[in-house]
Amino acid sequence: MNLGTHRITRGAVAVLAAAGLAVGATALPASAASTAITGGDADWGVKLSFRNYINGPIAHGTTTLTDGVTQNSDGTYNWPVVSGSYDSVTGDTTVAFGGKVAYDGHGGLLQLAIENVRVEISGGQGDLYADLTSKSLSSGEVEDFPDTNLADLDLGGGAPVLSGGTLTLAPVAATLTEEGAPAFAGFYTAGTALDPIGFSATVDGGPGSGPVPGGVSADQEIVAEVAGGPLTLSVAGDTVVLTGSAVSGAGLNQRASGELNTATVSDLRGTGAGWNLVGQVSDFAGATGSIAASNLGWTPSAAVVDDGLGVPGRVAPGAVVLPGQGLGSARTLAGSPAGSSAGTFTAGAGLELGVPADVAPGSYAATLTLTLS
Template identity: 45%
Template structure:
């Protein structure tokens, strides 16, 4: 699920959405005499900055929540406190568990992803892994997945910095695994680079801060002073981007026989016009011919759609005099369909600012001359 400026493309494959459920466990290094039980430390990680930015524009309440001891850092990443494990400073090995939960919620795009209790494994040979518990609920509850301590990322490790017996690992490069890609609903493919990981572990817990002495009460001001004060507040608003995001990358149509119509729904897409120019946009789609594994084809023109469009609410009061409006494209029947470029939705000049969600009911007419088989095609959406 990427975004870009100018022309934007999202390829949606007509096939079933596959979520990886394989769980790989990485064994910790053998116990050695120098191995230390973990008493304190923390792990800072943000999964992926682009994903946080995307979810942060959604309608969750809130879009990103932390609990069970996890906290949000100033840069938007997350801090998880150490809960146990061991490390060997001399060997540069560690298996440290951290506590806390992060919830990514986007009801409008029909998903909620919960990541909890990450574990960092460092093997001392330049490799490692990040494990976590992940729960995925998507598509109105029809897609659910629960993983316990699944390998979310492979990690390139370096020798730890050692201070007074404690170890710290800084900016470790992480790469998404197939399990991680499935757990995050296929928003990113396996092999995608993730945010760097910074972690620490020590034998003793972090000492709590000493309670501060209460301040002495201030003397009340003498009468005769001003009862109000004014401060001028300024804010610079810079232009952003015109972006396209998709709630999924695959669509499974219903089964049909020759002469019937296979139906389904396009994954919802969101267009955000944050350029500040209110200059309008147009989102169009076109599909390739459907091809079967046996070499048979169904012409692209046989895929029709009935578009839908709605303005995405934010809860904020609209800027004075600005109206956000979006219109769906015209329905297209199978036989005269998406073999040519067709409009899914559009916003005219003067009403395009803000975010809108577009979708479509899909209908694929199956010619009576079609051979049996499993067919697929690629639908490309282009934003301009």
């Protein structure tokens, strides 16, 4: 098989973690095991498609960031963490964000403001709350939605991780709730995916934090330069041999089957932009005739390779394609959605070639090309 490889790179980004950060108010501890969260930062872009709509040629809108909210290089937002609490026994966590994001589009006909964002985690379940003010394009009315349960967070049954004096939640999926949908100016329905959300918070008095012996404190700034990687495709081999047997059926007197060599996709870009892997085959050519490419079908499969670092991405296999309706045109082998595409994944397929009754005996060969984009 002739397999194409598509590579995408991005520029380097800097990740900065600093000890001794204290911002805003602190939440009172809920139990003896509960400690206050005193600072940090969080990343949440609200929703990519909404940002693009506001900044696009239809809405001709603006986005205003205030009170410490800044924009990341990928267009998402960095929010200051101002307060909260963490229980080291139960894992219960409350993290409050400072700042405000306000959208204005269609000359003021569309308005949406989000502030007082808060993440609450208990019993392995996560919720995102916020105060919202929205003005719908359809009604023109301005409504307030205080302390709205805006989104459910998919924690995968896990919890934030405390290391030293820093409590970290790797970016997790956020899904718009029934309560939150009306606050979104009528743009999206419940169940719609919002941007992933994650945070790095300073825990007051956590292990490794606070003064060193002798009453003298010492801070160190830790700087890591993270180089963006590529989007790559590799395969485990370049030849597949199909073996067949005679069967009965309208127009097809043989079926030849085999397994596609495993394809491995690695998305190290750090953008979460999503990817799609498709395959297409040429006609099978032999010494005395040919077999149409459409006679090759497949049953795709896909899996995530979990390296134990961060939240694994998601991947889905393409649809089953039957012989006679097959790979003469490009068909999806596997794909990963935006926001969940980072990591390494494998994809394969069971292949089945339907051989028409009038095909002469002999050896037939075709080229299957996989394209990653």
